[in-house]
Amino acid sequence: MITGANRGIGLGLTKSYLQLGHTVIATYRKDKESLDALKSDFSNTLFTFPMDIQHEDSVKSTFKDISQKTGQIDLLINNAGRYGSNQASVKSTMDFTDMLVTYQTNTLGPLLVTKYALSLIEKGADKKIVHISSKVGSIADNGMGGAYGYRASKCALNMINKNLSLELPHITTVVMHPGWVQTDMGGANAPITIEESVNALVQTIDRFATNDSGGFFERTGEPIPF
Ligand SMILES: NC(=O)c1ccc[n+]([C@@H]2O[C@H](COP(=O)([O-])OP(=O)(O)OC[C@H]3O[C@@H](n4cnc5c(N)ncnc54)[C@H](OP(=O)(O)O)[C@@H]3O)[C@@H](O)[C@H]2O)c1
Numbered sequence: 715m716i717t718g719a720n721r722g723i724g725l726g727l728t729k730s731y732l733q734l735g736h737t738v739i740a741t742y743r744k745d746k747e748s749l750d751a752l753k754s755d756f757s758n759t760l761f762t763f764p765m766d767i768q769h770e771d772s773v774k775s776t777f778k779d780i781s782q783k784t785g786q787i788d789l790l791i792n793n794a795g796r797y798g799s800n801q802a803s804v805k806s807t808m809d810f811t812d813m814l815v816t817y818q819t820n821t822l823g824p825l826l827v828t829k830y831a832l833s834l835i836e837k838g839a840d841k842k843i844v845h846i847s848s849k850v851g852s853i854a855d856n857g858m859g860g861a862y863g864y865r866a867s868k869c870a871l872n873m874i875n876k877n878l879s880l881e882l883p884h885i886t887t888v889v890m891h892p893g894w895v896q897t898d899m900g901g902a903n904a905p906i907t908i909e910e911s912v913n914a915l916v917q918t919i920d921r922f923a924t925n926d927s928g929g930f931f932e933r934t935g936e937p938i939p940f
Contacts, residue, residue, distance in 0.1 A: 715739040715780075715787050717767060717827060718794025720748050722897035723846065726912035727791060732756045734916070739780060739787070741765040743794070767794050767823030768815065777830040788838040789919065790831050792824035793846040797899050801862040813863035820867035825874050828887075835885060843878065844919055847871050847889040847930070854939035872930055872940060879928030886922050889930045890915065891938060 716731070718724040719740035725748055728740045732752065737759045740749050749762045761783055765776035798816035801808050824845050828835075835841055849855055851868025871889065878887045892915060893906040900906075914933035921935065930938040 715741070715789070715831065716791045716793055717741045717765065717824075718743070719762075720745050722899060723892050723895060723908060723911060723915075724791075724793040725749075726908035727793065727915065728752070728760070730912045730916050732759055735759075737761070737784075739763065739784065741776065741794075743767075765827075767827055768818045770826055773826045773830050777834075781834065784834065786837040786839070787831055787834040788840040789842045789844065790828065790835055791844045791846065791919075792827055794823060795820045795846065795899075797861075798863045800860070801864075802860045804862070808862065813866075816863040816867045817870070820864070821870040821874065824871060828878065832882075841885045842919065842922060843875075843885060843887040844915075844922075845871055845875050845887075845889045846892055847875075849891040849932075849938055851889075852930070852938055852940060875930075876928045883924065883927070886924050886927045888922055888926055888928070890918070891930075891932055893933050 716724050716727050716738060719728045720742035728738050731738050739761050741763050742749060743766050746762055752760055763776050763779055766772040796816055796819045799809050799812045801813060828843060848868045850861060850865050851872050875887055875889045892911045894900055894904040895906045895908060895911045896902060896904045911933055918933060918935040930940055932938060
């Protein structure tokens with residue numbers, strides 16, 4: 715299952731897992747043309763559901779529908795996220811309303827999805843949860859500052875992942891940095907294509923086991939300091 719699957723890294727992950735022969739539950743917030751375009755090639759293995767991870771009602775009702783389609787989720791990729799407006803400096807105007815939306819989306823959203831996915835993950839073969847976080851959520855790696863809202867939201871997501879790993883030791887739950895990627899969020903100057911990022915992510919995710927749980931990793935599997 716992949717959230718935010720209609721564009722960017724989420725769409726790349728969806729295509730990659732479908733091409734590898736997996737069944738994919740792909741969720742989107744509003745636009746699904748890109749996913750519909752895949753249905754002719756993957757009519758038996760691609761299932762799409764609307765879900766806005768900012769709203770519990772939406773997550774809850776989507777999982778009611780998903781449970782009618784499948785009895786298990788082997789791998790949940792909490793990919794959906796937002797950058798928000800750039801809260802660069804405490805000395806300039808800060809949009810706290812926008813920062814709250816970023817926190818709801820990047821931090822609470824994945825936790826909500828995991829909460830409602832858990833009974834299906836428990837029945838899954840792999841029992842893996844991957845949170846697409848960001849290296850800018852690392853306190854140890856923060857040499858530049860800026861992006862207050864986005865950095866804090868991903869840092870808090872890393873903490874949520876660690877908590878999940880302690881509470882659910884039989885599930886492998888990790889946070890990953892996909893690289894700086896050419897998406898709407900990453901922009902055209904990013905050095906890595908979606909395909910490059912996704913190929914590495916998929917290979918690394920496949921190798922994860924319970925002893926990696928709670929960790930923070932590059933797309934290649936190198937650990938990132940918290
Ligand atoms: N690109 C990078 O360089 C980079 C670097 C580090 C980490 N990341 C992380 O990688 C993940 C994917 O990023 P991306 O670059 O692919 O970004 P993107 O191209 O901007 O796509 C973001 C995706 O998240 C979805 N989304 C946002 N808010 C949502 C909500 N409330 N409910 C459901 N879906 C929502 C979007 O749906 P809509 O189409 O409906 O807006 C879209 O599918 C994010 O978590 C991001 O923080 C990206």
